[in-house]
Amino acid sequence: MGLLTKGSPLTWDETMPYVDYIKKHGIAQFITLYHRLKGRQGDQLKWGDEIEYTVIKYDHEKKKVRVSLRAEELLNRLQAEEQVNALVGTENRFLWRPEFAAYMVEGTPGVPYGGLMACFNIVESNMIRRRAEIVRLLKKDESVLSISFPALGTFDFTVPESKVSPEDENGAGRSIFFPDEAIFGGHPRFKNLVKNIRGRRGEKVAINVPVFKDKNTASPFIDKSPVPDADAQRNAKPDHIYMDHMGFGMGCCCLQVTFQAVNVEEARWLYDQLTPVTPILLALSAATPIFKSYLADVDSRWDIISASVDDRTAEERGLIPLNKSKFVLEKSRYDSTDCYIYPCSVGYNDIPLEYEESIYQQLRDGDIDKPLAKHIAHMFIRDPLQVYRERLEQDDTKSTEHFETIQSSNWMNMRFKPPPPDASEIGWRVEFRPTEVQLTDFENAAYCCFVVLLTRVIVSFRLTFLLPISKVTENMKRAQKRDAVLREKFFFRRGLANCDTAPDTKKTANCKTPDDNNVVEMSIQEIINGDGHEFPGLVPLIRQFLDSADVDVDTRCTISQYLNFIQKRASGEIQTLAHWMRDFVHSHPAYNQDSHVNDEIVYDLVKSMDDISRGVRHCEKLLGCFRSKTDQLIPLAVRRAEESLIIGKALRKASEASKTQGSTYPSEIVLLSAHMDSWDVGQGAIDDGGGMAVAWHALNVIKHLAERDRRFRPKRTLRAVFWTAEEQGYFGSKIYYNNGSTKGAEKFFFVSESDQGAFRPSNWNSVLRFQGNEFQMKKLDEIVKIINNYGIPLSVLESTDQGDIGFWAKEGVPSVSYEPDKGANYYFYFHHTEADYMTIFNDGDLEYTTAIFAALAHIIELGVFFEHFVEEQRTLRRRGFDAMEMIRPKIFQEL
Numbered sequence: 080m081g082l083l084t085k086g087s088p089l090t091w092d093e094t095m096p097y098v099d100y101i102k103k104h105g106i107a108q109f110i111t112l113y114h115r116l117k118g119r120q121g122d123q124l125k126w127g128d129e130i131e132y133t134v135i136k137y138d139h140e141k142k143k144v145r146v147s148l149r150a151e152e153l154l155n156r157l158q159a160e161e162q163v164n165a166l167v168g169t170e171n172r173f174l175w176r177p178e179f180a181a182y183m184v185e186g187t188p189g190v191p192y193g194g195l196m197a198c199f200n201i202v203e204s205n206m207i208r209r210r211a212e213i214v215r216l217l218k219k220d221e222s223v224l225s226i227s228f229p230a231l232g233t234f235d236f237t238v239p240e241s242k243v244s245p246e247d248e249n250g251a252g253r254s255i256f257f258p259d260e261a262i263f264g265g266h267p268r269f270k271n272l273v274k275n276i277r278g279r280r281g282e283k284v285a286i287n288v289p290v291f292k293d294k295n296t297a298s299p300f301i302d303k304s305p306v307p308d309a310d311a312q313r314n315a316k317p318d319h320i321y322m323d324h325m326g327f328g329m330g331c332c333c334l335q336v337t338f339q340a341v342n343v344e345e346a347r348w349l350y351d352q353l354t355p356v357t358p359i360l361l362a363l364s365a366a367t368p369i370f371k372s373y374l375a376d377v378d379s380r381w382d383i384i385s386a387s388v389d390d391r392t393a394e395e396r397g398l399i400p401l402n403k404s405k406f407v408l409e410k411s412r413y414d415s416t417d418c419y420i421y422p423c424s425v426g427y428n429d430i431p432l433e434y435e436e437s438i439y440q441q442l443r444d445g446d447i448d449k450p451l452a453k454h455i456a457h458m459f460i461r462d463p464l465q466v467y468r469e470r471l472e473q474d475d476t477k478s479t480e481h482f483e484t485i486q487s488s489n490w491m492n493m494r495f496k497p498p499p500p501d502a503s504e505i506g507w508r509v510e511f512r513p514t515e516v517q518l519t520d521f522e523n524a525a526y527c528c529f530v531v532l533l534t535r536v537i538v539s540f541r542l543t544f545l546l547p548i549s550k551v552t553e554n555m556k557r558a559q560k561r562d563a564v565l566r567e568k569f570f571f572r573r574g575l576a577n578c579d580t581a582p583d584t585k586k587t588a589n590c591k592t593p594d595d596n597n598v599v600e601m602s603i604q605e606i607i608n609g610d611g612h613e614f615p616g617l618v619p620l621i622r623q624f625l626d627s628a629d630v631d632v633d634t635r636c637t638i639s640q641y642l643n644f645i646q647k648r649a650s651g652e653i654q655t656l657a658h659w660m661r662d663f664v665h666s667h668p669a670y671n672q673d674s675h676v677n678d679e680i681v682y683d684l685v686k687s688m689d690d691i692s693r694g695v696r697h698c699e700k701l702l703g704c705f706r707s708k709t710d711q712l713i714p715l716a717v718r719r720a721e722e723s724l725i726i727g728k729a730l731r732k733a734s735e736a737s738k739t740q741g742s743t744y745p746s747e748i749v750l751l752s753a754h755m756d757s758w759d760v761g762q763g764a765i766d767d768g769g770g771m772a773v774a775w776h777a778l779n780v781i782k783h784l785a786e787r788d789r790r791f792r793p794k795r796t797l798r799a800v801f802w803t804a805e806e807q808g809y810f811g812s813k814i815y816y817n818n819g820s821t822k823g824a825e826k827f828f829f830v831s832e833s834d835q836g837a838f839r840p841s842n843w844n845s846v847l848r849f850q851g852n853e854f855q856m857k858k859l860d861e862i863v864k865i866i867n868n869y870g871i872p873l874s875v876l877e878s879t880d881q882g883d884i885g886f887w888a889k890e891g892v893p894s895v896s897y898e899p900d901k902g903a904n905y906y907f908y909f910h911h912t913e914a915d916y917m918t919i920f921n922d923g924d925l926e927y928t929t930a931i932f933a934a935l936a937h938i939i940e941l942g943v944f945f946e947h948f949v950e951e952q953r954t955l956r957r958r959g960f961d962a963m964e965m966i967r968p969k970i971f972q973e974l
Contacts, residue, residue, distance in 0.1 A: 086467030086468060086469040086470050087267075087467060087468040087469060088267045088268065088271040088465060088466065088467055088468075089466045089467070089468055090271075090274065090275065090278065091274070091275040091278030091279050091464075092278065093466075093468075094275065094462075094463065094464075094466045097463075097466060097471060098462050098463060100471075101463045101466065101471075101481045101484065101485075102438060102459050102463075102481075102485070103438075103441070104473065104475055104481045105459070105463075105479075105481035105482040105483075105484070105485055105486075106438055106441050106442060106445070106455070106459065106482070107441075107445075107475040108473075108475045108478060108479045108480075108481055108482040109442075109447075109455060109479065109482045109497070110441075110442065110445035110446075110447060111475055111476050112479055112482075112497055112498075112500055113343075113447060113497065114445075114446070115500075116343070116497065116498050116507075117343050118783050118786075118787055119342060119343070119498070119506055119507065120341065120342050120779065120783055121341060121342070121776075121779060122339050122340065122341055122342065122506035122507070123193065123194045123339070123341075124193070124194035124338060124339060124531075124535075125191035125192065125193060125194070125338070125339040126191055126192050126336060126337060126338035126339065126531050127187055127188045127191045127192060127336070127337055127338075128187065128188070128202070128206075128334065128335065128336050128523070128527045129185055129186075129187050129333075129334070129335045129336075129337070130185070130186055130187075130206065130209070130225055130332075130334055130516060130523060131178050131183055131184070131185050131225070131332035131333055131334075131516060132183065132184050132185075132186065132210070132213065132223045132224065132225050132332065133146060133182055133183060133223065133224050133225075133226055133227070133228050133332055134146065134147040134149055134150060134153065134182050134183070134184070134217070134221060134222075134223050135147060135182075135221065135222050135223070135224060135228065135685060135689075136218075136220055136221045136222075136238045137220045137221075137222070137682070137686070138220070139220065141678075142678065142679050142682045142683075143235075143678045143681075143682055144230075144681060144682045144685045144686070145230075145235070145236055145237055145238040146180070146182035146228050146231070146236060146237055146238070146261070147182055147221055147237075147238050148181040148182055148237055148238065148239065148241070148260060148261060149181075149182075149218075149221075150177065150178070150180070150181050150182055150183055150184050150263060150265075151177070151181065151263065151264060151265040153184060153213060153216050154175055154176075154177055154184055154265065155265075156216055157175040157184075157212065157213065157216070158175055161174065161175070170189060170190065171189035171190075172188070172189045172205065172208065172209075172212075173186055173187065173188065173189050173205070173208070173209045173212055174186070174187045174188070174189055175213075177263050177265055177266055177269075178263065178329075179262065179263060179269050179325070179326065179329035179330055180261055180262065180263060180326060180329070180330040181237075181260065181261050181262060181263045181264060182228075182237070182261065182330075183263070183330065183332065184213060184223075186209045186210075186212075186213070188205050188209075191339070195713065196628055196629070196630045196631070196634055197630075197631055197634050197713040198713065199528045199531075199532070199634055199637060199638055200631075200633055200634040200637045200638075200707075200708065200709055200710055200713070201709065201710060201711065201712065201713060202524045202527060202528060202709070203520050203521060203523075203524035203637070203707055203709035204709040204710055204711045205711075206520035206523055206524055207520045207709070208711065210223065210225075210520065210692075222689050222693075224518070224685070224688060224689055224692055225332055225334075225516045225517065225518065225523065225692070226332060226366070226516065226518060226656075226685075226688060227330075227331035227332050227366070227367045227380055227516070228330075228685075229369035229370070229372060229660075229676060229681055229684065229685070230369075230371070230372045230676075230678075230681045231256075231257070231326065231327060231330055231331075231370070231371060232254075232256035232257050232322060232324075232326075232327060232370075232371040233256075233371055233372045234305065237258065237260065237261050241258040241259075241260035241261060242258055243255055243256060243257065243258045243305075243306075244258070244259070245306065245308060251270040251271075251273040251274045252273045252274075252277065252283070252323075252324045252325065252326070253277070253283060254283065254323050254324035254326070255304055255305055255306050255308045255311060255323060256305070256322060256323060256324060256327075256371065257322075257323075257324035257326040257327065257330070261326055261330070262326065268465055271465065272325070272464055272465055272488075273324070273325045273326075275390075275464045275465070276325060276388055276389075276390040276464060279390040279392070279462060279464070280389065280390045280391065280392060281392055281393065282310055282314075283310045283314075283323045283324070284323060284324065284325060284386060284387055284388070284389055285310070285314035285315075285321075285323060285386065286321070286322040286323065286327055286328070286383055286386040286387055287314070287315065287316045287319035287320070287321055287322075287386070288319055288320045288322070288370050288375045288376075288377060288382075288383060289318060289319055289320075289375065289376040289377065290302075290318055290319060290320050290373055290374070290375060290376060290674050291368075291373075291374040291375055291376045291561070291674050292318070292376070292674070293374070293672045293673060293674050294672040295671055295672045295673040296672075296673050296674040297673070298318070299317035299318050300317065300318045300319075300674070301315075301317060302315060302319065302320055302321040302371075302373075304321075308323075310323060311323065320370050320371055320373045320375060322370065322371060322383070322387075324387070325387045325388055326387070327370065327371075327383060327387050328380065328383050328384030328385070328386065328387025328388060328413070329384060329387060329388065331367060331380040331383070331384065332516045333380075333512075333514070333515070333516050334364070334514045334515065334516040334517065334523055334526065334527070335510060335511065335512050335514070336510070336511045336514070336527050336530050336531065337496070337508050337509070337510045337511070338508065338509060338511075338531060338534060339505070339506045339507070339508050340506065340507050340508065340509060341506075341582070342506075342507060342582065343507045344421075344582035345507075345538070345582045346495060346496075346507035346508060346509050347420045347421040347451070347495065348421045348578075348582050349509050349534055349537065349538070350419075350420055350421070350493050350495045350509050351419040351420060351421045351424045351545060352537045352542070352543060352544050352545070352578075353493060353509070353511060353530075353533070353534070353537075353544075354416055354419065354492065354493050354548075354551055355544045355545065355546050355550075355551055355554075355571065355572075356533065356544060356617075357415070357492040357493060357511070357512075357513040357551070357555070358415075358492075358513070358551065358554035358555045358557065358558040358569060359554075359558070359569060359571075359603060359606055359607070359617075360511075360513055360514050360526065360530065361379055361381060361492075361513040361514070361515065361555065361558040361559065362378075362379075362557070362558035362559075362563040362564045362567065362569070362603055363526075363564055363603060363607070363645070363648060363649060363655070364514045364515040364517065364526055364655070364656075365378035365379050365515060365558075365559075365563065365564060365655040365656070365657040365658070366378075366379075366515040366516065366517060366518070366655065366656035366657050366660075367379055367380040367383075367515060367657060368561070368657040368658075368660050368661055369660065369664070369676055370383065372675065372676045372677065372678075372681060373674050373675060373676065374661065374664060374674045374675075374676060376560075376561050377559045377560060377561060378559065378560070378561050378562065378563060378655065378657035378658075379515060379558065379559040379657075380515065381513065381555065381558075381559050382559055384413050384490070385410075385411040385413040385414050386411065387413075388411060388412060388413045388488075388490065389411035389412070389413075390411075390412065390461075390462075390464065391408050391411065392404050394407070395407060395408045396408070405435070405460075406433045406460060408433060408460065412461045412488060412489055412490065413490035413491075414490075414491065414492075414555075415491060415492045415551060415552050415555040416491045416492055416493055416548070416551070417430050417432055417457060417548065417552075418430070418432055418450070418453060418454055418457065418548060419450070419545070419548060420450050420451050420454045420495060421450065422448060422450055423578070424450070424545055425449075425450050427545050427546065427547050427548055428450075428548050429547045429548060429549050430548050430549050430552070432453055432456075432457045433457065433460050434453060434456035434457045434459070434460055435456065435459065435460065438455075438456045438459050439452055439453065439456040442455055442456060454495070458485060458486060458489045459485055461485055461488065461489055462485075463481070463484045463485050463488075464484075464488050465484055465488065466484065477500060477501075478500065479497070479499070479500050490512070491512065492512050492513045492555065493509065493510065493511065493512060494509070494510040494512060495509060496508040496509065496510055503922075503923070503926055504922050511530050513555075513558075514526050514530070515656075517656060518656055518688055518691055518692050518701070519691065519692050519702065520692075521644075521702065521705065521707060522644070522656075522702070524641065524707070524709070525640075525641035525642075525644050525645060526645075528638060528641050529618075529621070529641060529642070529645050532621045532624070532625075532638070533617060533620075533621065535624060536617075536620050536621055536623075536624045539624055539627075540577070540620070540624070541577050541578050542575060542576070542577060542578065542620075543572075543576050543577065543578040544571070544572055545572075546570055546571065546572060546597075546598045547598070550570035550598060551570075553570065554569045554570055557569060561657075562655075562657075562658060563603075564603045564648070564649065564651070564655055564658075565602075565603075565651050567602075567603075568600035568601060568602055569600065569601060569602070569603065569606065570598050570599070570600055570601075571598070571599065571600075571601045571606050571614070572597055572598060572599075572614070573596075573597055573598070573599045573601075573613050573614060574597070574613035574614055575613075575614070575615065576597070601614070603649045604649050604650050604651070606649075607645060607646060607649035607650075608646050608649055608650060618642050618645060618646050618649075621642060622642065625638065633708040633710065634708075636707070636708045637707040637708045637709055640705040640706065640707045640708075641705075641707070643703075643705060644702075644703055644705050647703055652703070653700070653701065653702065653703045654700050654701055656701065659698070659700060659701045660684065662700075663683075663684055663687065664676055664680055664684065667679075667680045667683060667684075739778055739781060739782050739785070739793055739796065739797040739798075740793075740796050741793050741794050741795040741796040741797075741940070742792045742793065742794055743794040743795070744794055744795045744796075744828075745795070745796050746796070746825050746826060747795040747796065747825075747826050747827075747828045748795065748796050748797075748798055748825055748826065748827045748828055749793075749795050749796070749797050749798070749828050749829045749936050749939060749940045750798050750799075750800060750827060750829065750830040750831065750884075750887075751773075751774040751777055751778065751797070751798070751799045751800075751831050751932060751936060752774060752799065752800045752801065752802060752812070752830065752831065752832045752883060752884060753767045753770030753771040753773070753774050753801055753802070753832060753833055753834070754766075754767050754770070754771075754801060754802035754803065754805040754811065754812070754832075754834070754883055755767070755768070755771070755801060755802070755803055755805075762915055762916050762917060763915060764909075764915050764916050764917045764918075764919055764920070765836045765909045765910055765915055765919060766834070766836070766910055766911075766915070767805075767833065767834055767836075767837075768917060769833070769836055769837030769838075769917070769920055769924070769925060769928070770832065770833030770834060770836075770837050770897075771801050772837065772925055772929075773833055773837045773925060773928045773929045773932055774799040774801070774831075774833070774932065775799050776925070776929045776933075777799075777929050777932040777933040777936060778797055778798075778799050778936075780929060780933040781793060781797060781933055781936060781937050784937075791937070793937070793940050794940060794941060794942065795828055795940040797936055797940060800815065802815070802883050805834075805882070805883055809882065809883050809885070809886075811883070812883035812884070812886060813886065816886040816887070827887050827890075827892045828892070828893075828939075828940065829892065829893050829894070829895075829936075829939045829940070830884040830887045830888070830892055830893075830894045830895075831884065831894065831895040831896070831897070831932065831935065831936070832881070832882060832883055832884045832894075832895075832896050832897070833896070833897040833928065833932070834882055834883075834896060834897075834898075835897070835898040835899060836899060836901065836919075837897075837899070837920070837924060837925055837928040838899040838900075838901040838920065838924050838928070839899070839901075839921070839923055839924045839926075839927035839928060840871055840872050840873050840899055840900060840927065840931075841872070841899075841900055841901060842872050842900050843872045843873075843874055843900075844874075844900035845872060845873050845874065845898070845899045845900045845901075846873070846874045846875065846876045846897075846898050847859070847863065847873065847874070847875050847876070847895045847896070847897055847898075847935075848876055848877075848878035848881070848895065848896045848897075848898060849875055849876070849877060849878060849893070849894070849895050850877070850878050850879060850881050850888040850893070850894045851888075851891075851892075851893035851894065852891075852893075855893045856875065856877065859875055859893075859895070860875055862934070862935060862938050862939070863875055865934065865938075866930075866931060866934060869930075871927065871930075871931065873931065878896065881894045881896050882896060884896065893939075895935065897928070897931070897932075899928075
């Protein structure tokens, strides 16, 4: 749900004096983070889902079902197991986190899914086992469902029973329907957020949902208050279901997908390209047609959540003239996005953006480009709602907490997520937020895989789905209507178009001016399956992408089942959960056609949904006849085959990445090398896949450093070469040496290799084994002292046996071989065993080792091994720092 911080939360009155201070420093934090990490490149696709679950308890005798307020107890047990696993070094398969309500828990995969196609086959299996993890902790007559509970706010809807207290001035919500006990009590964030939204707004939130008018529904329908309440008398609308608490929105369950982009440009581009797709998925996943035990005339929870956190004052809502407030704001802080953020998309931003000029100017003065500056400034028209007394004073160069307190409480259909400042393994991400959570793990997996596969289609084919942002806003409204998947039309591009300024094209010109003729109204069926004319359909595009990819049989089968399911739901052959729930209510003998879903109907409805979710009963109307081949693990043979394919594709691009041409002495070579010894079992990670990764990445670090500042363009050519057949007699390096590497115009200036595992140095037994003359040894000592200054224990020892690079060492070329302290202890436990996978490396191992080799290569290529080298020691240290800073290991973020 957002940032969870330990501390003493401030009330709204206590927060108000700090609002401008928090905004100013939040912007400063973003500017610092953006410039530190905007050059981050080459992150692989990692992604994960978030599923929220509702814990329920049956009273079979009275035929009543309630929500069970045991989330905190369950989370304590689940998180205790996480901590034990972390202590003993066991990987957590799932992670559990608190959510808004005392009956909700959020579950995610323990580690992100990767970029292998076979990962799509383990998603559903992870969800199945995740659900089983919490089910085993339940008591008799309890169950857990991934649904939004249809009877929230009704009398006696919680167990243990809790009472509303609207007259309690110290209460969080003061609701006449939703008791404070139903808010999660294990963290102060949640109740304080409810109180501060009410405090800033000046009254309770007012949620009015149009009621479904059935044959016997009263006209006008009046939702009577259980107790006298001035807010209800003032705000409740006729023919609407009235609710007055944040819990009616944030107490509903959702499904979200977050994925990592290659770099910041791709993240911004995907944010824009997926934004027009968000209403389509909202309609396609519709699952919430009942609120407070009444049938609504909408199928989604989206506007309900929007109203439940609407902290706008009466002035900001345009109800009275502006006086204390600065803007009239058209939307709640939970709503659809108002602008695209990739530079070429700005022509489609046709909604005027409100923002404070001083904040926008602070961003522009901080060298943030206009589209991103407007997006951030527009978010910062919202005030911080959650501030902790102990966290007011922060170092803006190390923390982003003030930024995140506003960013994380702008709940839009898409979210652009910068990397955390203290987690070097996490890159630029995008969060896809509109999808309604589904009843079964099969459905949830299908929607998640569909969205992630669509990102691969967009990236691979450089497609653009852009349409005016006002049309996206209109589509979001249509997507919530009853049976929108069948009845509504949505604005969408009529035909395929390519983006000429996609991130990988390196172009910066604006996209073509929007053409109204390219945007037409289409049904969900036409958007998903194609219109038979100009638009081929999103699923056929995914199938076309899959045809060009190498996918194992089981994974392709599972993906096909998911895509077939999506297609049939789009066509109406399979019902949405919302449609199925309506049919269930209408056909129930206790339903009086008056829109009211009484306790007996709710009991039977939830029990039927429970049976379906547990697999006790199969519902063909809801699920069709699909069965996936999901598996807990990626088969070893498939993993090897796909990893080999990925490596092969990478090597085909290596001619550009494995060499950085020198600007002054291009014929003088600084060589970083490693070798491949995976000729029997395992991956060869320790010998020497880790070394290969380090050599390659070190070159990329220097390359990106030079792009950022021309002063760091290498004078000499930097080259990475990977040897084969090392254990059979250095055959690969020998052939390279004999077949021209030392002949002709090239001269080798320095050579290096890593051959004992690319582990991070943890003590002074980590050494660089050096072969060269006395002067060069002395200079290498000076370089290593720069590295030592950053807390990296590393020594230099003289050597006469340099393995693969020994051919050059014997010719007098200075050479270095890296041996970490951990290598001697671990090496032969893993060497040539089935366990020799990249997972033997811990977070930070490859980053730290890359830092060492990037610094070595960069400083040495400047000419430090020449006795007439005259560059000042101060500049030497500065460049050593920059070369190492580029890869962002955690230690340097603390400097």
